[in-house]
Amino acid sequence: MAMQYVSTRGHSPARTFSQILLDGLAPDGGLYLPERYPHFEAADLAAMRGMDYRQLAFAVLSRFADDIPAQALRELIDRTYRADAFAYTRAGDDAREITPLHELSPELHLLGLSNGPTLAFKDMAMQLLGNLFEYVLERTGRTLNIVGATSGDTGSAAEYAMRGKRGIRVFMLSPAGKMSRFQRAQMYSLQDGNIFNIAVEGVFDDCQDMVKALSADAGFKQQYHIGAVNSINWGRIAAQVIYYFKAYFSATHDERQQVSFAVPSGNFGNVCAGHIARMMGLPIRRLVVATNENDVLDEFFSTGVYRPRPAAQTRETSSPSMDISKASNFERFAADLLGRDSERLRALWQQIEQGGAADFRSGGVFDRVADYGLVSGSNTHAGRIATIRTTWEKYRIMIDPHTADGLAVGLGYTEPGIPMIVLETAQPAKFDDTLREALGQMPPRPQALEGIEALPQRYATLPADAGQLKNYIQTHVD
Numbered sequence: 001m002a003m004q005y006v007s008t009r010g011h012s013p014a015r016t017f018s019q020i021l022l023d024g025l026a027p028d029g030g031l032y033l034p035e036r037y038p039h040f041e042a043a044d045l046a047a048m049r050g051m052d053y054r055q056l057a058f059a060v061l062s063r064f065a066d067d068i069p070a071q072a073l074r075e076l077i078d079r080t081y082r083a084d085a086f087a088y089t090r091a092g093d094d095a096r097e098i099t100p101l102h103e104l105s106p107e108l109h110l111l112g113l114s115n116g117p118t119l120a121f122k123d124m125a126m127q128l129l130g131n132l133f134e135y136v137l138e139r140t141g142r143t144l145n146i147v148g149a150t151s152g153d154t155g156s157a158a159e160y161a162m163r164g165k166r167g168i169r170v171f172m173l174s175p176a177g178k179m180s181r182f183q184r185a186q187m188y189s190l191q192d193g194n195i196f197n198i199a200v201e202g203v204f205d206d207c208q209d210m211v212k213a214l215s216a217d218a219g220f221k222q223q224y225h226i227g228a229v230n231s232i233n234w235g236r237i238a239a240q241v242i243y244y245f246k247a248y249f250s251a252t253h254d255e256r257q258q259v260s261f262a263v264p265s266g267n268f269g270n271v272c273a274g275h276i277a278r279m280m281g282l283p284i285r286r287l288v289v290a291t292n293e294n295d296v297l298d299e300f301f302s303t304g305v306y307r308p309r310p311a312a313q314t315r316e317t318s319s320p321s322m323d324i325s326k327a328s329n330f331e332r333f334a335a336d337l338l339g340r341d342s343e344r345l346r347a348l349w350q351q352i353e354q355g356g357a358a359d360f361r362s363g364g365v366f367d368r369v370a371d372y373g374l375v376s377g378s379n380t381h382a383g384r385i386a387t388i389r390t391t392w393e394k395y396r397i398m399i400d401p402h403t404a405d406g407l408a409v410g411l412g413y414t415e416p417g418i419p420m421i422v423l424e425t426a427q428p429a430k431f432d433d434t435l436r437e438a439l440g441q442m443p444p445r446p447q448a449l450e451g452i453e454a455l456p457q458r459y460a461t462l463p464a465d466a467g468q469l470k471n472y473i474q475t476h477v478d
């Protein structure tokens with residue numbers, strides 16, 4: 001029988017991988033998790049050590065996506081994880097590794113997750129999702145119109161993953177004039193007929209409100225097959241588990257060794273995949289959750305109380321992709337921490353929905369966090385600048401501000417004999433203002449992306465009005 005996915009809140013029917021692939025939230029408002037995690041024994045791990053990225057991807061994903069025929073899954077994986085699709089590697093790194101591990105010192109490594117088309121780690125999962133979506137839609141004869149709002153990374157990753165895919169259109173809202181010239185060029189220069197960039201006369205929150213208004217209209221949603229690709233999608237988490245395995249084998253010689261990972265975190269999606277890799281038997285000692293000034297996660301791991309803040313309290317920082325007030329994927333980890341007690345989770349999330357906090361301290365629940373290896377820390381703008389500078393001075397390597405948060409916090413948790421692997425979640429070229437502030441020079445840009453600001457751009461401009469968005473979608477959907 002195929003693996004069953006259940007909701008963290010326990011009130012939705014169990015379903016298979018393909019059945020939940022196109023979904024965000026479960027009908028009861030929870031997030032999907034496999035009923036239980038697949039497990040690799042030491043002998044399995046030993047057999048995986050010699051595998052390349054695509055083989056590892058199959059070994060991991062075939063356990064999760066077991067209702068997709070093996071041959072089809074293999075083809076989707078092979079089509080996704082090609083060296084020429086993740087080609088923007090640092091000089092000296094090998095693109096055939098897909099996620100090359102760069103040694104800074106014998107016990108400090110950088111895992112290159114940002115060599116895909118949009119120079120951020122979201123490509124790692126999104127590129128696979130594009131191919132998976134196309135496959136599932138084709139088999140069921142359905143179409144999908146993805147509507148989203150972006151202030152940068154997510155929107156471009158979604159567009160580069162879905163461009164040219166049959167049965168899929170992307171309507172991506174972004175605040176007019178608010179993104180960097182590079183980010184704008186990345187998105188607006190796409191000429192694919194199924195990609196619709198919409199510059200909204202407003203700020204990011206206006207874009208998000210328009211998407212929410214549209215999602216609230218069940219009739220419209222159903223009639224126009226509206227979907228999303230947000231960070232709570234299970235397929236994205238599953239795809240992110242793969243590179244934890246790849247990094248582990250790159251950094252170790254045998255399965256008795258442990259490693260730690262430092263993860264720049266916002267919505268808790270990336271580090272949640274690390275937690276799942278550990279639950280599957282990967283010898284991970286610590287998962288270091290690194291935040292910026294928006295420290296809702298660091299607060300939880302230091303106090304046992306999860307206290308999401310109102311969106312208006314989100315601070316704008318120089319690691320903008322981690323500027324969140326509520327970590328949507330945290331609910332998945334919470335479910336494991338509560339021993340999958342969905343009634344208790346519902347009660348805690350009810351507190352949150354009433355504007356309160358979820359307190360995990362009673363019944364020894366919070367004490368169990370240590371068993372899962374999760375620790376945390378937060379960083380500031382000054383800390384980022386200092387870390388970018390010392391990394392450059394010491395290792396002649398430029399890192400982006402998000403990776404700097406990971407490195408700065410990770411350094412507080414190094415232990416002798418345990419490699420610390422810092423996840424590089426974006427390339428410095430995307431954040432040249434901060435790099436110039438830190439180093440007095442511009443980061444190099446991959447040659448193929450030189451001059452993209454001069455390419456012709458294709459986008460529509462709309463006022464911040466959900467009605468106009470509906471009209472626009474209606475006119476552009478057959």
Ligand SMILES: *Cc1c(COP(=O)(O)O)cnc(C)c1O
Pocket residue numbers: 120121122153154231264265266267268269270271321322402425426
């Ligand atoms: C999205 C993003 C993050 C945060 O990842 P989560 O999975 O949301 O925790 C960190 N850094 C960069 C560059 C990102 O784009």
